[in-house]
Amino acid sequence: MKIEIRKLHKNDDRSSFSSGDIEIDRFFVNFAGQNQFKHKIGTTYVACMPKSNRPLGYATVSIGSINIENIKKKEFSKLPNYPIPILRLARLGVDQNYQKKGLAKMLLRHILFLALELKDKVGCVGVVVDAKKEALSFYEALGFEILPITFGELGIKPTPQTMFLSIKTIQKALK
């Protein structure tokens, strides 16, 4: 099966997308478009067959930053005194009929390469994912670690687990 990863187009048919997760489907069908084309607060990449306008999977990302709270004054000098740029993978879903065919990995791989590109062009220290409970082992196997945050979690219930993978580790994996 030949698959291409590209940005979501306005004329893509998202109406029949069904991953088996209501929240993942609702976001993609109803909000991924306006999120990208109207509000410009995130970009969605889709996995499609060549020349098809029917996405089989998607990943939504946005640029974000990490702030460090309660920095002790004596150690302040060694810590960055400005927000640290990251790429945040907020949603990733694959249609039920195409699950277990490697599409999630293809989408994630695309996002990791995007993070490397951002690192070179604007700066990026790593990728943050908001992982659902059932996806934790998938991300853990790839080296993502649990990122305890005090502010900035997604408004989804149940709250997904925030995880982090350093750009240095991603870069090392290419060697």
Next chain:
Amino acid sequence: MQTQVSGYISQETKTTFEAFAKKSGQKKGFILEQALLHYINARQELPEDIVIPPTLTIDQQTFDELIDKEKAPSEALKKLMHEN
């Protein structure tokens, strides 16, 4: 009737805000109130669960242990990055 609010913001935002106020000739209080109203209106247009917060806050220990440390990639990550 007017009232006062206070809150911590980044130095970068403060600098941008002050430069904008100076350039536009508008009072800071007016800009702040308009910005707040725009923000609240924008947020009300969007359901809470589709907004991706742009900023994550962590503590210093997490920074030291996770963000600032270089770690070896897992075999699964190496395989993924080399797939065609």
